[in-house]
Amino acid sequence: MSDAANMYDAGRIHVIEGLEAIRRRPGMYVGSTSARGLHQMVYEALSPAVHALLTRGAGRVDVTLTADGGVRVADDGPGIPFESAGDAAAPGLEARLTRLYAGWEPGGGRVARLDLRGVGLSAVNALSSRLTAEVRREGAREVQEYARGVALAPPTTAGPAAGSGTTLTFWPDADLFETTECSYDVLAERFRELAFLNRGLRMSLTDERPPGGARTERFEGGVRDFVALPETAAGGPVHPDILDFEVEDPRMAGSVEVALRWCDSGKETVRSFANSRRTDEGGAHVEGFRAGWATALTTYARERRLLAAGDPDLGAERVGEGLAAVVSVKLDQPEFRGATLTLLAGAEVRSCVEEAVRDHVGAWLERHPEQASAVVARVARGAGRD
Incomplete structure (x- = not known):
């Protein structure tokens, strides 16, 4: 091999920025592209809601496996604003969905952490063919749509809201995962563990996919x-x-x-x-x-x-x-x-x-x-x- 072929310089370096890095190497961020990585996607989406509920000591989070292959994670918290309130505040929802390691959360280190590498919602967004984020806050409902990690438009007001909370609905990208079919039993076992280990945490799992009708299980205890x-x-x-x-x-x-x-x-x-x-x-x-x-x-x-x-x-x-x-x-x-x-x-x-x-x-x-x-x-x- 010639010396020219062995040369290595800055021209050969390919810089991968932002969510492109997650899509290039999904296994590095959610563990694998098999069913195990698919379920980790659900836990990553669930982590901020569980953290917030345990920090304030009240509330619930509901996960739904939708009939069209999506996963919906909804909580009744105060609602994460799309934009940060300032430099000292936690990153807004849009930043968490689009920037690596933007998931700073107050409340101490002991609260349950379900994320694998700390990238959290940005991994869920990057590895989904589409994602819808909905925030119910201060009487208004705001919605933003994404495709493969890219915002299709700024957040828009979609009418009044009853109550408050944050809902993320995502569809795992079939081009990246070996399967996009979540196992109800695997998720139910993990949710049961979380409820038992964190007294006061209330969770539910609903499966809308069975042809005979939806099934729901609720989890709490010690x-x-x-x-x-x-x-x-x-x-x-x-x-x-x-x-x-x-x-x-x-x-x-x-x-x-x-x-x-x-x-x-x-x-x-x-x-x-x-x-x-x-x-x-x-x-x-x-x-x-x-x-x-x-x-x-x-x-x-x-x-x-x-x-x-x-x-x-x-x-x-x-x-x-x-x-x-x-x-x-x-x-x-x-x-x-x-x-x-x-x-x-x-x-x-x-x-x-x-x-x-x-x-x-x-x-x-x-x-x-x-x-x-x-x-x-x-x-x-x-x-x-x-």
């Missing part, structure tokens, strides 16, 4: 309800009580919420989350949870002479059989290992969660000696089979 789900707590309970608690700890600049119970099953089901994001690989909060539970159980068993002097401790690797639990931390500044954001780091998180679990589980064991003895016996039998 972590106790999460553990009570059949798929989380497989088998009948060894003890009927669900132990749940929430602890704020400034040492980790956050809080931990746990719900657990023991079930008549050999399966261990521990679901973990950081700022409402699934941590499928676990991490510091899960390590702390298991260590705290094992310490509490071992201490109780030795004090009540349920273990022989020569028996080993009930280590973290031995106490999981039949355990159904949800471990959720909400942190000001969560740290993750790797780019997938599914493995939580932080020595402080581990030690704080371990302490909280040890104290609360230990107190529960003291209050329920009969159930505690049954759990210890079950764990000891399981260890004996190892």
Whole structure:
């Protein structure tokens, strides 16, 4: 190859600006162009509404899968104005839809974040063949239309509005995604998680696509309800009580919420989350949870002479059989290992969660000696089979 062919200069650099970068490499912003990336589009559109609802502590958000293949996300918040009120204000809706990383939102870092790379609504707009934004605010209804991330016209007033809120309706671009057919079941599972992990959050999912008529499901609750789900707590309970608690700890600049119970099953089901994001690989909060539970159980068993002097401790690797639990931390500044954001780091998180679990589980064991003895016996039998 000649030296001329190997030359690299500024003339060979192609600068990709704005939403073009998202359309060129959609997988970098929503994870993939498969169904997984399609569903991430829905979460990106949902994130600002969920954040706003949790910040102010009231309201609801409704998601609809429309008959023509679109997705509508509607909230009853104050309505995001299309234009910013000034340099110190949060970016307006038009900026969020057209500029990368313009999704600044007040309210602290602990509120549920569903976006993957922080580009939020601009990714939804760029990866949609068309998008309609509607704002209901101060008695007026404004609408703006987009096509593949480009505004077709400035926002226009479309008449009076009853109530307030923001509605985004988008149609994922079939030229970019392998499928544009959202799975109702996948979205329903994620929305159920969000409602359980964020007490007070009210959500709904409606599917207008079935030929037999629309179906709707509503979601709200808490972590106790999460553990009570059949798929989380497989088998009948060894003890009927669900132990749940929430602890704020400034040492980790956050809080931990746990719900657990023991079930008549050999399966261990521990679901973990950081700022409402699934941590499928676990991490510091899960390590702390298991260590705290094992310490509490071992201490109780030795004090009540349920273990022989020569028996080993009930280590973290031995106490999981039949355990159904949800471990959720909400942190000001969560740290993750790797780019997938599914493995939580932080020595402080581990030690704080371990302490909280040890104290609360230990107190529960003291209050329920009969159930505690049954759990210890079950764990000891399981260890004996190892």
